[in-house]
Amino acid sequence: MIEAAMIWNEPNNKSHWDPLLDPDWSRFARMARLAGEAIHAENGSLTRVLGGMSPIDPGFIRRMQDQGALTAMDAVAVHGFPLDWNLWSIHEWPEKLREIEAATALPVWVSEVGVSSFGAEEVQDWGLARTAALLKGRAPRIHWYSLYDLPRAWEATTRHREAEGSSYYRHFAMGLLREDGTPKPALETFGRHTPEFGLCQWFHYQDHRLDEAVRWMQRLGVRHLRTGLSWADSFRPDALAWFDRQMDALRDFDVTVTFCFTPEHRGIEPHHTSPPLVPEEFAEFCGAMVRRYA
Template structure:
């Protein structure tokens, strides 16, 4: 079921990793190495991927190389949103890819790329077509973010807030489908790019969209999907039931699962971006999930939870 495991999400983005607690990413590097080792022990055949970086920063990748992280993974990944958040233009995609390739010979994935419809839906359609022109054939994996718009009632997983204007609101309009499930113009364009293009779709805990999303992805010809299993969610009542349901629903796809989000009571600070107090706990979670949902499919219990 799981073909690849991604270790964290955008570790060089303060919306996902706190740089004040870990300004030199030493704690992150230690955690990532332990997680990669746990994943390899659980199932050596699964591809281990360093969490997609955003912004695309060869300096950060060099830091990870120096810390030994790249010795423990099989691929690295980048995320790019030049029409929404990045400080570079969409035609610079080849240059950004080359900057990372100058640092590492590992396979490079574009594990998250997208365009919001905050300004106009036609912009997303044009951006998808141009992204395909620029990236197709350059990288072995391209995953479009995302299938659904983020429901406005849920809030975005970011440190940006309403005071930052469109930077925050753009998060809610990244889908090929509107919040009510109706298609945007780019959906038809995307259907012509599969299976070469995959999708990214994060499912919230007990997400009501799961079954409908599966139906849409099959209709669109999607074969590879990137999603997440939240370490923080693993402490919720009924977590394993939800994880089992989510992963069973995705069994027909080649799944890249992203492991991330620190439980509030397991971090240096009570926030999902905090480095964990004990990185071995995150590694144990990764290993347990691979043993449960990897190709071997051996169901085991989550590791014992240590009292706060």
């Protein structure tokens, strides 16, 4: 069921890792290496993927190489949203991949790519078709972000929230389905690009959308799914029961499971972006999840 384990999410983005607490990413590199080693010790056949970069930065990959993190990885990953957040054109996708391929011998995955419907649903539909033309056959894995819009009652995982202006609100319009579950025009276009295109869909703790999401993914012909198991959530009541239910529901897909989010009480600072006080604890979490589900 699990084909790959991804270590963290966007580690070079301050919405997911605090650079003030780890300005040279040495803490992150050590944590990632320990986690990769723990995953391999439990299941040597799993592909270990360094958390997708956002922004796409060959300098970050070289830093991870120099600090020893890539010795425990089998692939690296990138995230790109040129029509919403990145300061480059959608037509530069091949060039962006070449930049990372020049910095490492490891395969380069596209573990998140997407277009919001914030301005117009027609823009999302065009962006999906153009992305497919540029990326299909170009990377071992391509995960479109995402199946569902983020519910407006929830918060997007980003540092500055409403201070980001329209950039913040674009987080809520990335789905192929609206919050109420009705399809946008891009849904039909996406279905023409499976199974080459997979999906990235995060499921929150006790997410009410899980079963319906499975039905949509089966209907669309999705084979590869990227999702997450949160280290922070593992301290919630009945966390393992939720993890079991989530992973059982996804048993028919080839899953890339992302391990991330520091529990507040185990961070240098009480925040999910903080480096952990004891990086071995994150590695132990990764190993335990692999032992349970892979």
